[in-house]
Amino acid sequence: DAGVIQSPRHEVTEMGQEVTLRCKPISGHNSLFWYRQTMMRGLELLIYFNNNVPIDDSGMPEDRFSAKMPNASFSTLKIQPSEPRDSAVYFCASSLRDGYTFGSGTRLTVV
Amino acid sequence: GDSVTQMEGPVTLSEEAFLTINCTYTATGYPSLFWYVQYPGEGLQLLLKATKADDKGSNKGFEATYRKETTSFHLEKGSVQVSDSAVYFCALSDDKIIFGKGTRLHILP
Numbered sequence: 001d002a003g004v005i006q007s008p009r010h011e012v013t014e015m016g017q018e019v020t021l022r023c024k025p026i027s028g029h030n031s032l033f034w035y036r037q038t039m040m041r042g043l044e045l046l047i048y049f050n051n052n053v054p055i056d057d058s059g060m061p062e063d064r065f066s067a068k069m070p071n072a073s074f075s076t077l078k079i080q081p082s083e084p085r086d087s088a089v090y091f092c093a094s095s096l097r098d099g100y101t102f103g104s105g106t107r108l109t110v111v
Numbered sequence: 112g113d114s115v116t117q118m119e120g121p122v123t124l125s126e127e128a129f130l131t132i133n134c135t136y137t138a139t140g141y142p143s144l145f146w147y148v149q150y151p152g153e154g155l156q157l158l159l160k161a162t163k164a165d166d167k168g169s170n171k172g173f174e175a176t177y178r179k180e181t182t183s184f185h186l187e188k189g190s191v192q193v194s195d196s197a198v199y200f201c202a203l204s205d206d207k208i209i210f211g212k213g214t215r216l217h218i219l220p
Contacts, residue, residue: 004154033207033208042210042211042212042213043200043210043212043213045207045208045209048207055206055207056207091154091155093155093208095208098143098160098162098204099157100145100157100204100208101157102147102154102155102156103154104153104154105153105154
């Protein structure tokens, strides 16, 4: 298995632009998680899905953030409009029961 | 809500020293407990886990024991190597996984 695949690895965008981060979970995993990592706040859970249904989005910082999981093999995290304070590494993880596997992350820089 | 507290870093040790990174948790249920490791520029990798009280997780010379009475899951290694330099995260899982803030470990040759 190729593991959890995230794209792009790096994204540099200008403030105000829309940013879309993508994640392909491991086949057969039924839960998917989006995390944000910064030096100041560490790892924050933004949202997670179970069987493609959003279960808890209480970590999504504000309405500018949205996430979708249209099918079991794909999820997106969208920021519109982006702001410099959104600069961080965004990780996707998938799991089946207690086995969590993380992607390599997307490093987002908003200038 | 559930939470994880781990010792702040950075922790700097010489090669072959003994390592302990403390981790305590607060949970309403009976979570599984994990240690993850993050090497520079990479995602998190599962290091070890324990699913119930008194279980010991172990991997690559690291070990941690699930202590329900002290709500702890301290990470230990008897003899660290330079290649162990990384950030270590303690975590718990009930319906979702919650991480501590991470402890950066530097091993000097």
